Every structure is written in C-alpha cells, then in structure tokens.
Amino acid sequence: MKIGIYGYGNLGRGIESAAKQNSDVELIAVFTRRDPETVKTITGVPVYSAGDILDFKDKIDVLIICGGSATDLPEMTPALAANFNVVDSFDTHAKIPEHFTNVDNAAKSAGKIALISAGWDPGMFSLNRLYASAILPEGSDYTFWGKGISQGHSDAIRRIDGVLDARQYTVPIESALDAVRSGSNPELTTREKHLRECYVVAKEGADLARIEKEIKTMPNYFADYDTTVNFISLEELKRDHSELPHGGFVIRTGKTGFNKEHNHTIEYSLKLDSNPEFTGSAIVAFARAINRMHSRGDTGCKTVFDIAPADLSVLSGEELRKKML
Amino acid sequence: MKIGIYGYGNLGRGIESAAKQNSDVELIAVFTRRDPETVKTITGVPVYSAGDILDFKDKIDVLIICGGSATDLPEMTPALAANFNVVDSFDTHAKIPEHFTNVDNAAKSAGKIALISAGWDPGMFSLNRLYASAILPEGSDYTFWGKGISQGHSDAIRRIDGVLDARQYTVPIESALDAVRSGSNPELTTREKHLRECYVVAKEGADLARIEKEIKTMPNYFADYDTTVNFISLEELKRDHSELPHGGFVIRTGKTGFNKEHNHTIEYSLKLDSNPEFTGSAIVAFARAINRMHSRGDTGCKTVFDIAPADLSVLSGEELRKKML
Numbered sequence: 132m133k134i135g136i137y138g139y140g141n142l143g144r145g146i147e148s149a150a151k152q153n154s155d156v157e158l159i160a161v162f163t164r165r166d167p168e169t170v171k172t173i174t175g176v177p178v179y180s181a182g183d184i185l186d187f188k189d190k191i192d193v194l195i196i197c198g199g200s201a202t203d204l205p206e207m208t209p210a211l212a213a214n215f216n217v218v219d220s221f222d223t224h225a226k227i228p229e230h231f232t233n234v235d236n237a238a239k240s241a242g243k244i245a246l247i248s249a250g251w252d253p254g255m256f257s258l259n260r261l262y263a264s265a266i267l268p269e270g271s272d273y274t275f276w277g278k279g280i281s282q283g284h285s286d287a288i289r290r291i292d293g294v295l296d297a298r299q300y301t302v303p304i305e306s307a308l309d310a311v312r313s314g315s316n317p318e319l320t321t322r323e324k325h326l327r328e329c330y331v332v333a334k335e336g337a338d339l340a341r342i343e344k345e346i347k348t349m350p351n352y353f354a355d356y357d358t359t360v361n362f363i364s365l366e367e368l369k370r371d372h373s374e375l376p377h378g379g380f381v382i383r384t385g386k387t388g389f390n391k392e393h394n395h396t397i398e399y400s401l402k403l404d405s406n407p408e409f410t411g412s413a414i415v416a417f418a419r420a421i422n423r424m425h426s427r428g429d430t431g432c433k434t435v436f437d438i439a440p441a442d443l444s445v446l447s448g449e450e451l452r453k454k455m456l
Numbered sequence: 457m458k459i460g461i462y463g464y465g466n467l468g469r470g471i472e473s474a475a476k477q478n479s480d481v482e483l484i485a486v487f488t489r490r491d492p493e494t495v496k497t498i499t500g501v502p503v504y505s506a507g508d509i510l511d512f513k514d515k516i517d518v519l520i521i522c523g524g525s526a527t528d529l530p531e532m533t534p535a536l537a538a539n540f541n542v543v544d545s546f547d548t549h550a551k552i553p554e555h556f557t558n559v560d561n562a563a564k565s566a567g568k569i570a571l572i573s574a575g576w577d578p579g580m581f582s583l584n585r586l587y588a589s590a591i592l593p594e595g596s597d598y599t600f601w602g603k604g605i606s607q608g609h610s611d612a613i614r615r616i617d618g619v620l621d622a623r624q625y626t627v628p629i630e631s632a633l634d635a636v637r638s639g640s641n642p643e644l645t646t647r648e649k650h651l652r653e654c655y656v657v658a659k660e661g662a663d664l665a666r667i668e669k670e671i672k673t674m675p676n677y678f679a680d681y682d683t684t685v686n687f688i689s690l691e692e693l694k695r696d697h698s699e700l701p702h703g704g705f706v707i708r709t710g711k712t713g714f715n716k717e718h719n720h721t722i723e724y725s726l727k728l729d730s731n732p733e734f735t736g737s738a739i740v741a742f743a744r745a746i747n748r749m750h751s752r753g754d755t756g757c758k759t760v761f762d763i764a765p766a767d768l769s770v771l772s773g774e775e776l777r778k779k780m781l
Contacts, residue, residue: 145712148712148713148714149712151714152593152712153593174714224781227777227778227781228777228778231777248781253781255587257781258587258765259724260780261765261766261768261769261776261780262580262583262765264780265765265768265769265770266580266734266737266741267737268477268478268770312727387470387473387474387477387729387733387734387736387737388473388730389473389476389498389499393728393729393730393733394729395726395727395730395734396726396728397724398723398724398725398727399722399723399724400721400723401720401721401722401723402637402720402721402723403718403721404712404718404720405712405713405718405720408712408713408718409591409720412591412593412712413591416590419590434766434776434777434781435765435781436765436766436777436781437765437773438764438765439761439762439763439764440586440587440590440760440761440762440763440765441761443586443587443590443591444586444589444590448761451759451761452552452556452759452761455582455585455586455761456549456552456573456578456582456759456760456761
C-alpha cells in the first residue's frame with residue numbers, strides 16, 4: 132500500500148514512524164503548505180508542495196490528512212476525497228455528523244473511500260464505547276483522559292500575558308476511577324473526574340500571582356477543575372516536559388440477570404508515551420482497512436464503526452483465526 | 457429479530473436473560489435433547505424437542521447453539537447451519553480452523569450465515585488481541601484469566617475418588633500483571649501467571665491428604681501451578697461458591713518511534729459476576745450483526761473479526777456517529 136501524508140507536524144511524523152514499522156506500507160510523499168525546501172522529513176521521504184497533490188492522483192492508495200479539526204479538515208477532507216482515498220482524525224465531536232455528510236458526498240461522487248475521525252479518541256475509545264454498550268444495554272459509560280498533555284490547554288496558558296511557555300497535564304482522579312469500577316454508578320462532576328496540572332515558564336519580572344489567577348479562573352479550560360500551577364525554568368520545561376504522553380480509560384458498568392442481580396465491568400485503557408506516534412500507528416492500520424475495502428468496491432465515508440477488524444491486520448483471515456481467535 | 461436457543465443449560469439461560477434486555481430481540485423457542493416436558497424456562501418461553509427443530513425453519517432468524525465444544529458443536533453447528541443462520545461459542549482454540557471450514561461449507565451451500573466462537577474468549581478478548589497487534593506491530597501480547605470459576609478444572613476435581621463437589625478459581629497473579637503493564641516484556645512461566653484455588657467438599661471419611669495430593673499433582677490441570685486446596689462443607693460451598701464469576705485481562709505492550717524510544721500499553725479487562733450471562737449478552741449482540749449481514753446477502757462462516765462493530769448496536773449509523781464516536 133502506497134500512502135502519502137498531507138501536513139507534516141507531530142501527527143505527520145507519527146505516521147512516518149508508523150509506516151516504517153509496517154512492511155506492507157510504503158510512504159511515498161509528504162505534502163506541505165509551507166515551502167517544501169524548508170521541510171525535511173526524518174526518514175528522507177520527499178516533500179512536495181500541497182499545490183502539487185493532483186500529480187499524485189494515481190500514485191497514492193491512501194492519503195492521510197494531518198490538519199487541525201477547527202478550520203483545516205472541514206475544508207481539506209471533502210476536497211481531497213474528490214481525488215484520493217483519505218483518512219483524517221477529525222475530533223470536533225459535535226460537528227462529526229456534518230463533516231461525515233460533506234465527506235460522504237465528495238467521496239461517493241468520485242468513487243473514493245474516506246475514513247474520518249480515526250485515532251484513539253475518536254477512534255479506539257469510540258469502538259470500546261460501542262462494543263461495551265452493545266453487550267451491556269443496561270449500564271453507564273465513563274471516559275477519563277490522561278495522564279497526558281493537552282495541547283489545547285497548553286496553548287491557552289501560552290496566550291496569557293507574561294507566559295513564555297507552558298505544558299498542561301490532564302490527570303484522571305484515581306478515587307473517581309475506583310468509584311466507577313466498583314459498579315456504584317456514580318454521578319461525577321467535571322471537578323471530580325479530572326485534575327489539571329500546569330507547568331509554566333514566566334517571562335522575567337512577570338506577576339506570577341496574576342498569571343496563576345488567570346489560569347485558575349479561565350472559563351471552560353480551568354475554572355471548573357482543581358488546577359495546580361507550577362512555575363519552572365525553561366530548562367526544566369525542556370528537560371522534564373518535552374514529550375507528548377497521553378492515555379485514558381473507557382469503562383462501562385452494567386447489569387444482567389432476570390432480576391438484574393449481576394454486575395459487570397468492561398474497561399479499556401491506554402498508557403501512551405507518545406500521543407502522535409500512537410495515533411499515527413492506529414491511523415496506518417485503519418488506512419490498510421479502507422484500502423482493502425476500496426479494492427472490494429466500497430466507496431463513501433466510513434468511521435471506525437464500519438471497519439471489520441480483520442481488515443486492520445496484515446495477517447490473512449486464516450492466520451488470524453489460527454493465532455488470535 | 458426472532459431467535460431460538462438450542463440447548464438449555466447455563467449459557468442458554470444467559471441468552472434468555474439477555475434477550476429480555478434487548479427490545480429488538482424476541483426469543484421464540486428453546487430446543488432441548490431432553491424430554492421437553494421436564495424443562496421449564498425462566499421466562500416461560502416454550503420448550504420443544506431438538507428433533508422438531510426443522511418445523512421452525514422459517515420462524516427463526518438466528519439460532520443460538522449452546523452445546524459443548526468437545527463433542528456437541530463440531531457436529532451440531534455444521535448440521536444446523538444447513539437450515540438456519542447460527543451462532544456458537546466454540547472454544548477449542550486448536551480446532552477452530554477445522555470447525556470454520558466445516559461450518560463455512562454447510563452455511564454457504566444453504567445460503568445461510570454462521571458465526572463461530574462468539575463470547576469473550578474467544579470473542580471480545582480475540583478482538584482486543586487483533587486491534588492491539590494491528591496498531592502496535594512491534595510488541596507482545598499477554599492474556600490473563602480470572603479471578604473466576606473454571607468449569608473444566610472444577611469437573612476434574614469432582615472426578616477424584618472421595619470428592620462430593622468442588623469449585624476451582626483461576627486467579628491471575630498481580631505481580632505478573634504489574635510486570636507486564638510496566639512494558640518490561642517479561643517471559644512468564646505458567647506458574648508465574650496464574651494461581652489455582654480449590655474449594656472441595658469431601659465425602660465422609662475420605663482421605664483428605666490423598667485428595668489434596670491428587671489435585672496438586674494432576675497433570676495439565678494443576679501440576680504446573682501453585683495450587684491451594686481448601687476443604688469446606690457442602691453448606692459453605694452452596695453459600696459462598698454458587699455463582700459463576702469470571703473475567704480477565706488482555707494486555708499488549710509495544711514500541712514506536714524512529715529509535716523505538718516510546719512505550720505504549722493497551723489493556724482490556726473484564727470483571728464479570730456471571731460468566732454465562734455476560735457471554736449470552738455478547739452472543740445476542742453478535743446474533744443481531746449476522747442477522748443484518750444475512751439480510752444484506754452475506755453467507756458462509758464468520759468470526760468476530762469479520763463483523764463491522766456498527767452491526768452489533770441497536771442504534772443506527774447516524775445515532776452512533778452522534779453519540780459514541
């Protein structure tokens with residue numbers, strides 16, 4: 132399978148790394164909106180201007196689009212699906228139905244296939260919510276995130292006057308996880324589920340008390356959480372907080388039995404040293420699946436819910452039944 | 457969806473209970489090889505002789521076969537797949553390829569669809585092994601079972617001279633789980649992964665020391681494990697060990713990165729008060745999926761690997777994308 136990467140940031144590099152680990156995958160080109168002369172890939176894969184993408188119409192089996200969900204993907208994915216089989220990791224949950232319709236129309240008209248919202252959330256976490264709720268129709272779902280870096284929250288801190296750089300960790304609260312696992316079906320407030328830990332590098336002479344207050348009272352991002360703010364040096368930030376770990380938990384508890392007398396807990400968890408590399412690895416597996424589906428004549432927009440798991444694996448159906456069933 | 461249950465033991469009752477929890481599922485008949493007069497269902501569903509099954513050829517969408525893997529299912533599933541869409545929970549891992557071929561031939565000739573090896577292991581655990589290995593191609597898989605009752609091991613103890621009744625719990629060893637989760641990729645012996653806890657009711661005057669020795673030295677079942685034997689009264693057995701809990705863990709650890717510098721852990725776990733009710737609940741969801749696949753023209757033998765997750769849910773694709781993605 133020949134793949135291309137459209138957009139070369141953290142996720143693009145994660146896909147480049149994943150392509151190296153999958154012997155049936157060949158990464159043939161990276162496309163950028165920047166000047167291609169200024170972009171060098173880690174494995175030496177050639178870089179082209181995004182404007183030249185149509186020259187590759189017959190050279191790429193699946194194009195993986197690595198753009199932002201806010202403004203890039205709503206435009207890029209439908210446009211590119213008119214000429215390529217594509218995968219994106221669109222993660223604005225509320226706008227998924229609209230994005231699905233736009234991509235579906237574009238892909239169907241062109242006889243192409245597209246997969247939106249691939250990765251781990253949306254992605255593997257969504258799949259686990261679906262499997263668990265299908266098996267235990269009477270129950271409750273809980274999703275916890277972390278411990279991990281939230282790029283959105285880190286960016287929000289960086290925009291505060293007097294802040295040079297910052298990292299924000301989302302931390303699930305252990306006692307809340309335990310309450311959920313017990314099957315007691317707790318109703319949890321935002322504050323009870325996650326903590327927010329901030330590591331902030333302030334500019335020289337900045338008013339630290341004001342910065343801390345601005346962080347802790349920021350609506351939507353921090354006001355509803357117990358937030359800790361730690362001021363550290365730039366050296367400490369680079370030494371201790373330069374990685375992008377993440378992870379989380381999807382838990383469903385439910386009851387069965389003629390008198391609902393039996394409790395069950397289904398738990399799926401991820402502990403990831405590198406969020407973009409894990410996301411890239413998941414996306415490459417899903418790209419394999421849609422490439423196979425397209426070769427069987429399938430077109431239009433798909434989500435992870437529409438992918439038969441066997442299509443994700445490099446192994447044949449026969450090998451899978453023998454080794455993994 | 458109209459379903460039938462073929463074989464009315466613990467699993468059959470688990471499916472009867474699950475059918476009650478799924479509004480789109482109607483259980484219309486139970487079939488037994490015993491005298492139907494002697495079998496009463498919990499919800500009052502009528503019981504028929506297994507010999508009358510062909511009278512229901514056009515009245516059942518999916519027939520769920522609840523037989524043993526050793527001798528029942530290898531015969532039953534291919535025979536019944538010649539006239540019905542069927543699901544079984546065949547769990548003799550080594551014989552799955554042969555069973556698949558036999559069922560596939562029968563179902564394809566008849567234009568029917570069949571799903572073999574549904575449940576949680578094989579079943580949900582298999583799916584998690586597949587997803588995790590597709591995402592992290594360079595890594596290791598570990599499966600732990602328990603804490604839970606193993607019927608096979610309990611039966612093996614009951615066959616010992618002087619034993620009136622017995623329950624055996626398979627217990628995963630916490631330190632082994634922690635070593636796996638750490639990503640240290642340990643090589644674990646059988647003894648290091650699981651303990652075996654036995655609760656035994658001896659006949660009056662039986663030689664307890666001999667029974668304990670026979671259990672602990674029994675090849676395949678106990679000799680390779682650290683086994684504890686507790687002699688209890690029949691009253692204690694009934695009071696404290698009459699349920700059928702089970703569960704377990706599927707863990708994959710793997711590396712990503714241009715220098716394999718990042719570790720990842722994917723963990724799926726189940727904690728089940730009732731093994732047969734959870735298995736029955738999973739099977740009902742998979743029965744829904746194959747019924748939909750058959751109505752779209754699909755035939756032949758399938759496994760859980762071939763089922764697109766969306767087909768398991770009572771929700772539409774649109775609802776799933778809105779609520780669960």
